[in-house]
Amino acid sequence: MSIVDVQDLTVDLMAPHGVVRAVDGVSFHIDRGETVTIIGESGSGKSTTAMALLRLLPDDLAVLGGTATIDGKDVVGTRKHITALRGRTVALIPQDPMTALNPIATIERQMVEAIRLSHPELGKRDASARALELLRQVHLSVPERRLKSYPHQLSGGMLQRVLIAMAMSAEADLIVADEPTSALDVTVQAGILDLLLEIQEETGAAMLLITHDLGVARLMSDRIHVMKAGSFVESGPVEQVVDAPQHAYTRQLLAAIPALGAWQDPEATPEPVALPVAGAAEPAHRPRLLTTKGDVA
């Protein structure tokens, strides 16, 4: 059984000027341990697809159609399953590490809270020890000191490592990462992507990755779906989509990349390259950390 199975998902958003069909009948699945990437220009519906799956779109603003299951449980027809899945079976790595944490609480307090959500049997002291261990696993320097710090005392890359550590605390089977490195410097991006690959290798978690960046998609994915105006225009294994794109839109995206580097060279780390961005630069909604209580962190 796939960890994610989506059939004909549609999402209508109630906007002030009328109804927007942000997602128009997409179908995909993610097998256990697999990374599936949705790539496409800004406004194509990537985040809406992911947020609909996680039920993070406001119920009164978003109408969902089609079917979707996570770990076999219906997440579109009913709200009741996703609450139990979040922070346990599925963890979210948010797009902007700078705004995902509470500015007035220490890293330790926020990590302890996240850890105890998925491990209520742990006392504060044990959860704190676990937090330290997780910060070591994400290769954060001087983790003892970072634990006692407030978010503003850490850089964007460090904060993203903290958020990845929090996502890891759930030992989730599925990680949803919506543009996990877009807010970071190019040099920091590579380290975070390496870390995500390392975690996946260790934990066997599946990943739903969302990116504008073909370099990121190529490095991380098993399979890619190219999204345009709410629909998938092309889907396939990463090599096929990059090396032999069938759809004019995919070729257009690829043509916009000056040089991709040697695809054959397994040692080559492609420079992240941005796809052309149309429409709004800012996503209309911010992905939020799911490992704290409730819908928003």
Ligand SMILES: Nc1ncnc2c1ncn2[C@@H]1O[C@H](COP(=O)(O)OP(=O)(O)OP(=O)(O)O)[C@@H](O)[C@H]1O
């Ligand atoms: N809260 C909202 N209210 C109205 N329209 C919205 C809202 N959120 C998204 N949309 C619209 O839904 C469509 C899909 O947006 P979405 O954020 O999913 O795109 P995206 O592919 O994630 O883009 P980006 O790469 O910029 O993050 C767009 O047309 C957008 O304008």
Ligand SMILES: [Mg+2]
């Ligand atoms: Mg988005």
